Amino acid sequence: MTSENLLDVRDLTIAFRTPRGYVEAVRGVDFVIRRGEVMSLVGESGSGKSVTMRALMGLLPETTRISGSARFLGQELIQKSGRGVHGLRGARMSMIFQDPMTALNPVMAIGAQVAEAIRIHNRSISRQEVRDRAVKLLRDVAIPFPEQRFDQYPHQFSGGMRQRVVIAMAIANRPDLIIADEPTTALDVTVQAQILELLRNLCAEYHVGLALITHDLGVVAGMAQSISVMYAGAIVERGSVEEVFYNPSHPYTRGLLGALPHLTGRIERLVDIGGNPPTIFALPEGCAFSPRCAFVQPRCRVERPLLRQVRSAYAACHFAETLPAYPVQEMQA
Amino acid sequence: MTDLSGTDLTQPPSPDAQPDAPLLSVRRLVKEYPGASGFWGTGRQNPIRAVADVSFDIHRGETLGLVGESGCGKSTLAKCILGLVDVTSGDVTLDGVNLVGLAEEDMRLQRRKLQVVFQDPSASLHPRMRVAEIVSEPLRLLGMSGAQRMARARELITLVRLNQEHLERFPHQLSGGQRQRVGIARALAVSPRVILLDEPVSALDVSIQAGVLNLLGDLQQTLQLSYLFVAHNLSTVRHVCQRVAVMYLGKIVEVAPRDELFSRPRHPYTHALLSAVPLPDPKRDRARERIVLQGDPPSPANPPNGCYFRTRCWKATEICAKSEPQLVRHGDVSYACHHPLVDEVGD
Numbered sequence: 001m002t003s004e005n006l007l008d009v010r011d012l013t014i015a016f017r018t019p020r021g022y023v024e025a026v027r028g029v030d031f032v033i034r035r036g037e038v039m040s041l042v043g044e045s046g047s048g049k050s051v052t053m054r055a056l057m058g059l060l061p062e063t064t065r066i067s068g069s070a071r072f073l074g075q076e077l078i079q080k081s082g083r084g085v086h087g088l089r090g091a092r093m094s095m096i097f098q099d100p101m102t103a104l105n106p107v108m109a110i111g112a113q114v115a116e117a118i119r120i121h122n123r124s125i126s127r128q129e130v131r132d133r134a135v136k137l138l139r140d141v142a143i144p145f146p147e148q149r150f151d152q153y154p155h156q157f158s159g160g161m162r163q164r165v166v167i168a169m170a171i172a173n174r175p176d177l178i179i180a181d182e183p184t185t186a187l188d189v190t191v192q193a194q195i196l197e198l199l200r201n202l203c204a205e206y207h208v209g210l211a212l213i214t215h216d217l218g219v220v221a222g223m224a225q226s227i228s229v230m231y232a233g234a235i236v237e238r239g240s241v242e243e244v245f246y247n248p249s250h251p252y253t254r255g256l257l258g259a260l261p262h263l264t265g266r267i268e269r270l271v272d273i274g275g276n277p278p279t280i281f282a283l284p285e286g287c288a289f290s291p292r293c294a295f296v297q298p299r300c301r302v303e304r305p306l307l308r309q310v311r312s313a314y315a316a317c318h319f320a321e322t323l324p325a326y327p328v329q330e331m332q333a
Numbered sequence: 334m335t336d337l338s339g340t341d342l343t344q345p346p347s348p349d350a351q352p353d354a355p356l357l358s359v360r361r362l363v364k365e366y367p368g369a370s371g372f373w374g375t376g377r378q379n380p381i382r383a384v385a386d387v388s389f390d391i392h393r394g395e396t397l398g399l400v401g402e403s404g405c406g407k408s409t410l411a412k413c414i415l416g417l418v419d420v421t422s423g424d425v426t427l428d429g430v431n432l433v434g435l436a437e438e439d440m441r442l443q444r445r446k447l448q449v450v451f452q453d454p455s456a457s458l459h460p461r462m463r464v465a466e467i468v469s470e471p472l473r474l475l476g477m478s479g480a481q482r483m484a485r486a487r488e489l490i491t492l493v494r495l496n497q498e499h500l501e502r503f504p505h506q507l508s509g510g511q512r513q514r515v516g517i518a519r520a521l522a523v524s525p526r527v528i529l530l531d532e533p534v535s536a537l538d539v540s541i542q543a544g545v546l547n548l549l550g551d552l553q554q555t556l557q558l559s560y561l562f563v564a565h566n567l568s569t570v571r572h573v574c575q576r577v578a579v580m581y582l583g584k585i586v587e588v589a590p591r592d593e594l595f596s597r598p599r600h601p602y603t604h605a606l607l608s609a610v611p612l613p614d615p616k617r618d619r620a621r622e623r624i625v626l627q628g629d630p631p632s633p634a635n636p637p638n639g640c641y642f643r644t645r646c647w648k649a650t651e652i653c654a655k656s657e658p659q660l661v662r663h664g665d666v667s668y669a670c671h672h673p674l675v676d677e678v679g680d
Contacts, residue, residue: 044538044539044540045538158629160629161629188402188403188565189402189565189567189606189609189610190402190605190606190609190625190626191402191629192609192611193608193609193623193625193626194625194626194627196611197623197625215538215539216611217539217613218568218610218611218612218613218618219611220613221611221612221613221614221615221618222611222612222615222618222619241615242615242616245613245614245615246615255540256539256540257613258543259539259540259542259543260539260543260568260613261546261566261568261569261571261572261573262568262571262572262612262613263567263568263571263595263607263610263612264595264612264617267571267572269547269550270542270543270546270547270572271543272543272544272547273540273543273544274544276508276510276511276541277538277540
């Protein structure tokens with residue numbers, strides 16, 4: 001695996017225009033995605049994980065204020081419009097959405113939609129060639145009878161099959177980076193397993209980088225190499241999956257892991273973090289997690305902690321080193 | 334808990350009920366929906382059997398989990414038990430009374446013993462009613478006075494660990510977790526014996542789920558409630574249920590005590606379902622053997638002959654197409670399979 005940085009995001013800040021003025025939904029986010037790596041962005045609803053990725057894809061309203069830097073294949077994506085960046089989006093980087101029904105056009109045949117994704121970035125190839133390539137893509141994502149399925153419409157496909165079509169469109173131009181926003185959340189667990197396996201194989205085969213946005217820590221554990229945990233618009237912990245799952249440094253990450261019911265091991269009372277995530281309109285002073293934190297100190301309420309190195313990972317907590325030792329969970333079935 | 338209502342809400346169960354008898358008993362329940370027909374009323378398709386001959390019991394103070402994928406009929410089954418849809422055939426017996434075919438007036442009385450908490454609290458709470466009204470409305474239907482209702486609402490709001498000031502709020506002024514607590518308080522208002530929990534935490538964020546699940550567990554202990562916990566998340570089910578029933582295409586394919594089901598699944602579908610759940614533990618998740626089922630569940634309008642699962646089952650043989658396996662009891666465990674996984678599946 002090469003360690004080439006595919007995407008390098010620095011100090012990304014995103015503010016939306018609202019009737020109450022500009023409000024920051026994402027504050028100073030940094031991360032890197034390498035070629036062939038699955039990087040997972042984890043957080044609860046409203047944490048800013050989807051907004052971050054949509055900004056990179058240029059999908060936010062024009063009134064949005066975006067600052068910071070995001071270099072993709074050496075090109076700056078932020079504060080730059082025009083053809084250069086448009087050509088990258090969709091071709092060199094593509095996106096898979098949560099709900100395949102809204103991502104697909106209901107009145108357009110499946111094959112035509114896949115063909116469109118090919119043709120839009122490659123206008124010179126012949127009609128027959130486009131069709132052949134679209135059929136091959138449908139076969140690559142394991143859609144049975146792709147020739148027959150080519151002329152069918154989205155309503156004739158099951159949820160899992162629709163998501164396969166969306167994935168086929170996302171890989172149509174052999175991208176270097178795929179952004180998947182909750183790709184399996186709308187699917188049943190046995191279908192989720194199929195789609196995750198498909199994504200895992202595609203990443204290995206095409207050697208692409210995958211940015212996986214999810215709220216499901218189970219999906220992260222099985223898919224990702226690195227993880228960034230977001231809370232109230234900022235990354236609170238970042239590191240390798242092993243480090244963050246087995247030795248979390250931020251109280252919020254610990255809370256999230258403790259709140260999960262497990263499929264194996266001893267059944268214990270779940271950790272109830274208590275309270276609710278803050279809204280971006282009224283962020284608390286200091287650390288955004290301080291009102292819910294079990295280890296809160298006076299300093300946390302006044303000084304906002306920055307992401308800094310803690311052991312082999314990064315955490316935004318003033319007291320990451322002095323937290324009680326993280327109990328190693330019983331993992332015997 | 335004191336009974337402020339002055340009515341018989343917290344009376345012990347009817348004396349003629351046997352102590353060992355199940356509190357809620359479902360027998361051979363079938364729910365069919367008419368099949369779709371063509372535009373001119375021609376070409377009518379087979380009726381859809383959303384629930385196909387389902388039987389189970391829930392005992393006092395017990396939580397039975399009902400799991401399955403979308404379209405397996407678990408929500409329809411819940412609606413049948415609540416009397417929200419008419420059942421095609423079968424019986425639902427609550428505390429010795431058969432609810433099927435009960436007159437509306439009698440059903441209303443029985444519903445005091447059987448309440449429901451829905452998945453999406455923002456859809457199931459009236460947006461223009463204050464929490465106090467929402468929680469006490471069931472009591473108004475029982476003819477309780479305003480002062481009594483208010484006192485009970487205060488008691489209920491404490492029970493679900495909200496504050497008195499929440500009583501004056503509207504649902505939109507509450508967070509998702511708080512709203513679901515209001516939904517639970519409303520279900521508790523009439524002191525039911527059984528609560529049907531239909532995906533009670535699936536709409537909530539992880540850090541909020543834990544609080545609601547812990548609350549449900551504590552309420553069960555203090556109020557000796559029985560739960561039917563309908564869910565698709567197996568980890569959650571394992572955490573709260575003593576017994577678990579697995580549904581596939583309208584049928585129960587396996588029922589077993591929790592630890593038995595999770596460590597030694599007998600039905601291949603149960604095994605596949607468990608193996609598909611991602612584990613929030615990187616090393617274990619990557620190390621384990623995965624069974625990835627091929628294809629999608631068949632349509633309930635046109636189920637396969639024989640065993641419904643055979644089209645996706647890796648153990649299927651000729652007999653599975655010829656004869657439909659029945660749900661048979663083997664000790665604590667019941668399963669409907671010609672080729673159960675007994676010794677091969679270790680833990």
